[in-house]
Amino acid sequence: MGPGEGASETDRHMASELGGLIARERWVLLTGGRNAGVMDAAATGAQKGGTLTVGILPSDDATSVSPGVDIAIISGIGEARNLINVLSSRVVFVCGMSPGTASEVALALKTERDVILIQPSPESRAFWTSLDARRIHVAAGPPEAVDIARRLIEEER
Amino acid sequence: MGPGEGASETDRHMASELGGLIARERWVLLTGGRNAGVMDAAATGAQKGGTLTVGILPSDDATSVSPGVDIAIISGIGEARNLINVLSSRVVFVCGMSPGTASEVALALKTERDVILIQPSPESRAFWTSLDARRIHVAAGPPEAVDIARRLIEEER
Amino acid sequence: MGPGEGASETDRHMASELGGLIARERWVLLTGGRNAGVMDAAATGAQKGGTLTVGILPSDDATSVSPGVDIAIISGIGEARNLINVLSSRVVFVCGMSPGTASEVALALKTERDVILIQPSPESRAFWTSLDARRIHVAAGPPEAVDIARRLIEEER
């Protein structure tokens, strides 16, 4: 998860690297599906790496879908689809921050998903940790984020 | 699409055969995802046939998912997920009829999807045809339904 | 509930009369909220009669709201808001029929609401009765529909 049109160059670069690492783990990558920012970079990175990519679109058609998405779910429920993004994920990776992304982190905590913030700003780290220190994890970059996710999944078994 | 717990033996049998035929076409099969009735039979039939199966669950966890579903989307929005089922489908196949199924047929017509009713009751056939004769197609069984779908997809290209 | 842009003159006329009768009962009237067809006529009729009117809009702003709506709920979830329309209603009155209306009748049956079809077509009456004869009621016009609703509410107490 991460910003769409407002994503920084760093956000996109991290998301692309993360997508590739997720593919190497043979995990399915799920994003918000649009052809913009972190969604697009992560899906494209994972697809290039050879794993299946799923995108949950807010719109009622597929015109805005990222070419990196293999399976497009057309939700038609606008920003309410952010709930589906997090409920359908085992671990939520976050590159960058925006209002839409913040709603996904918040809904992930509400529905008891683990969230891994990659290189968060000091304000973001402090706030989310104050809300739920147990579910919020911080990674210095995509490789550490994947290490944390692997550990969380193994612990759960 | 079709009834869950209230599915008849015939509904389930047709759904299973349909799943197998969809797999043979290499189409992705999408259902409402639960471990009941037509959803379960169609997903299991398609999975056995070797194609990818997607299930859009109404619940906020995956406890009710059919074992025939490869990719479970956990929507958490209850029956409102019926909109997503039809928006995400190119063609909607219908085996049997129930209130939930009727909501999917209606939303499919509202959002301009083609609907193929397989062995509908006279009341079902007459009603849906009176609403939208152009989008409603009737098939005598799963093989004819797949023939109709193939033709619709080819026409669109 | 009833057609929007596709409503007939009769549909609109019945909806307006129904709104007035609902106002006389001091019931709150709830519609899909848009400035079109049955929604608009029913809300305007009820507002003129002096009762509170609620509209659940599909859009993410209020530009399409009927002037007959006192309380506009802006859902932002498109046609998925049809579920909210019926869940929030004690009794669902239906004037006319369209794909959107059919989705509301179907969701009402699925969630166990009583539905009163006013002057339905033979196809509509036969189909919905075949799905759930206990929940479907048929009225010759708005006054009989309100009589049926009053009786259902009294029985429930």
Added chain:
Amino acid sequence: MGPGEGASETDRHMASELGGLIARERWVLLTGGRNAGVMDAAATGAQKGGTLTVGILPSDDATSVSPGVDIAIISGIGEARNLINVLSSRVVFVCGMSPGTASEVALALKTERDVILIQPSPESRAFWTSLDARRIHVAAGPPEAVDIARRLIEEER
């Protein structure tokens, strides 16, 4: 908006006072509708003050509704109803903070609503301001919050 079961005594007290002040302005008060925490205190306070109160419930029935809610909207879409809460509001008042509340603040910013944080924690204030300094307002208590809202509404006209 504010925490449900996890609300502090201060959160509830502020919400109740805020509800009373909103009633004095003759504004309609809208909450998440449940019989818990800030939702319940704000609705009850506003209802006592004599204004109309609306509650958007996440559940598919009304068993959890606050007695302070006059108009219960039963959404049936779980936490996805948080989008409706903010879209249907002109100004979003926030007492306390929790994951659910954070999702509402985030969706309010995403959909360009003004948000007034009442006595926020330093972490909350710093984070939300870093996301959107123009839409986030901070108030020392309910009276100042209502002053800010009145000014925002007047500016808009």
